[in-house]
Amino acid sequence: MESEFIIMLKKTKIALSILLMTVSIPSFAANAQGHELSSNEFNQYIKDAIEQEIQLSAPAAAKGISTLSNKEFSQSVDNLLEKGVLKQDTIQKIEKLQDAEVVILNIDEAGNLVDATSSKQGDIKEQFEKKVTEVTDSTYVNSDDSLENKKNGRKITLQSSLPNRGSSAGKETGAFHRLQTPASNSSIVYNGVMADSVVLPSYPIADAYGKGEAAYLYTGVDGVAEVGFEGVVSKQTLAGWYPVFHAKVLHNVNEGDDNGYSQPRSTDTTYTYRSKKFDGGATINGYKVFYYAGKSDEPTLTIREQINYSNIYVVKFNGLGTTGRSVKRVTAVAMNNAGSPNTSFSYGFSSPAIWNNMRFLINNSAGTRYPENVTNLSDDVWNHGGRIDYVKDSNHVEKYTFYKQ
Numbered sequence: 032m033e034s035e036f037i038i039m040l041k042k043t044k045i046a047l048s049i050l051l052m053t054v055s056i057p058s059f060a061a062n063a064q065g066h067e068l069s070s071n072e073f074n075q076y077i078k079d080a081i082e083q084e085i086q087l088s089a090p091a092a093a094k095g096i097s098t099l100s101n102k103e104f105s106q107s108v109d110n111l112l113e114k115g116v117l118k119q120d121t122i123q124k125i126e127k128l129q130d131a132e133v134v135i136l137n138i139d140e141a142g143n144l145v146d147a148t149s150s151k152q153g154d155i156k157e158q159f160e161k162k163v164t165e166v167t168d169s170t171y172v173n174s175d176d177s178l179e180n181k182k183n184g185r186k187i188t189l190q191s192s193l194p195n196r197g198s199s200a201g202k203e204t205g206a207f208h209r210l211q212t213p214a215s216n217s218s219i220v221y222n223g224v225m226a227d228s229v230v231l232p233s234y235p236i237a238d239a240y241g242k243g244e245a246a247y248l249y250t251g252v253d254g255v256a257e258v259g260f261e262g263v264v265s266k267q268t269l270a271g272w273y274p275v276f277h278a279k280v281l282h283n284v285n286e287g288d289d290n291g292y293s294q295p296r297s298t299d300t301t302y303t304y305r306s307k308k309f310d311g312g313a314t315i316n317g318y319k320v321f322y323y324a325g326k327s328d329e330p331t332l333t334i335r336e337q338i339n340y341s342n343i344y345v346v347k348f349n350g351l352g353t354t355g356r357s358v359k360r361v362t363a364v365a366m367n368n369a370g371s372p373n374t375s376f377s378y379g380f381s382s383p384a385i386w387n388n389m390r391f392l393i394n395n396s397a398g399t400r401y402p403e404n405v406t407n408l409s410d411d412v413w414n415h416g417g418r419i420d421y422v423k424d425s426n427h428v429e430k431y432t433f434y435k436q
Contacts, residue, residue: 071101073133073150076345078104080128080337083319083396085111088121090397124317127340134304134342140350142278142300158306159276160267164299164367193419197411202372205244206415206433207363212391213407214357215324221358223321223392224250225399229260230385232431233311235378236262236270242377243367246433248384249275250320250336251359256348258320258336259361262311263303271308274336276346277301307342312382315339321392324353332356358391359409360402362431366415375416375436383420383430390427401427 078097086093089111096107108125111117117125133150142163147156193208201207212221234246239262249259257277264270278300309315319337323329332351336344362384364376390399402408412419418434 070150072135074101076133076135076335076343077128077131079335080131080343081108081125083321084121084124084128085117086396087399088118089116092116124340127317128343131337131341131343133345135345135347136276136302137347138276138278138300138302138349144302145349155306158304159302160263160265160305162301162303164301191420191422193412193414193421195413197409199372199411199413202413202415203369204367205363205365205369205413206376206417206419207361207411207413208419208421208431209359209361209363209409209411210402211359211409211411212357212405213409214355216355220324220394221356221391221405222324222395223319223358224360224389225319225321225392226386226389227316227318228385228387229315229318230383230387231260231272231309231311231313231315232380232384232433233382234262234380236272236311237264239364239376239378240264240270244376244378245365246380246384247275247361247363247365248386249277249361251277251361252322252332252334252356255351256332256334256346257361258334258344258346260309260315261301261303268303268305269308271310272313273309274304274307274338274342274344275301276304276344278348304344319392321396322353322356323395324356325395326353329353360386360389360391362386364415364417364433369415372413373416376433377435379417379433379435380431383432385431386429388427389429 075097078101082093082097085096085108092111096104099107112122132152134147134155136147136159137145139145144156144159144161146154147159149155197209201209215221229248231248232246236245239245246262247259249257249261251257255278257275259275260272261275262271263273263275315338317337317340320334322332322334330352332348332353334346334348336346338344364379366374366376369376390401391405392398393400402410417436420432420434421429423429
């Protein structure tokens with residue numbers, strides 16, 4: 032009698048052999064420029080995602096396979112399955128990724144969403160809600176010791192009630208804990224963040240909105256591109272947690288030498304995907320955000336966000352390059368109407384935000400590095416008059432609870 036694992040392996044092989052011939056796009060899937068997106072473009076992002084999973088499990092076997100033709104790619108993965116190179120959980124992830132919905136978003140240099148196309152639904156631009164914020168001179172003022180902290184490198188601590196520390200850039204707009212790598216260089220490229228899972232906190236989204244506040248969990252590339260989750264409510268959108276895509280434009284710094292802080296007099300444009308709602312307490316499995324640096328066939332900063340192994344969001348930030356970038360991970364409560372940088376937010380979390388086994392991706396995802404192992408990591412906290420409780424255990428499970436004071 033065949034084992035469950037062998038049966039699953041056979042099913043995976045069969046699925047892979049037909050996957051890259053069956054992905055199709057609704058006939059109306061043309062972008063705003065009239066360019067008809069081909070199934071190959073969507074297939075490529077699925078191949079990239081599968082390659083990433085294999086690379087983390089068997090680095091030598093994965094190198095470059097996503098550049099192969101669809102037929103050769105399927106054969107290569109089938110060979111790995113036959114040889115028993117891949118772990119069972121990797122095979123399960125590949126199975127899920129085969130049927131993932133891919134959504135491609137094009138954002139122009141002015142921060143406008145030009146088009147949004149789904150591999151399964153076609154044109155979905157109308158499903159994104161836009162919000163624009165102006166950044167003032169006072170919003171991004173560094174604390175006196177910020178340069179020293181960046182120079183020496185802070186180490187994340189296993190403690191509760193985080194004190195204000197590091198750079199206070201962003202303190203005018205809310206409370207946060209921000210972990211940010213140095214700028215990438217010729218020795219090491221920081222190209223993303225991954226976590227086994229992310230748990231969204233329970234948070235009174237509608238009440239907080241009435242006070243001009245919102246909670247976020249996100250990954251950013253420098254200060255110009257951010258993707259993650261936001262607690263959102265509006266006339267068009269029911270209160271809940273949604274995928275959010277944040278473009279900071281009119282940003283003169285093209286590389287990571289500002290360590291990712293937005294510049295004064297810039298414009299922040301946010302798009303919320305209203306069709307993908309999550310409740311507080313929901314677990315997002317397989318969270319991954321990454322870009323490729325220095326690829327000749329991808330000179331535009333193109334960020335992939337993967338959630339639950341079932342959705343891949345591809346965000347093209349036109350006009351932005353890929354070299355010298357830093358990567359950050361942020362947990363925050365944003366405040367639009369704060370009286371001062373020390374005025375507490377009005378609502379906290381009734382259950383924690385959790386990052387489970389989060390690490391930074393390095394060298395175009397050839398490896399990973401935990402925050403405590405990143406040299407010159409910026410570890411910045413601003414509690415904005417409230418309290419941020421933080422606990423990290425030996426399994427790299429990080430829990431955040433924001434409390435109103």
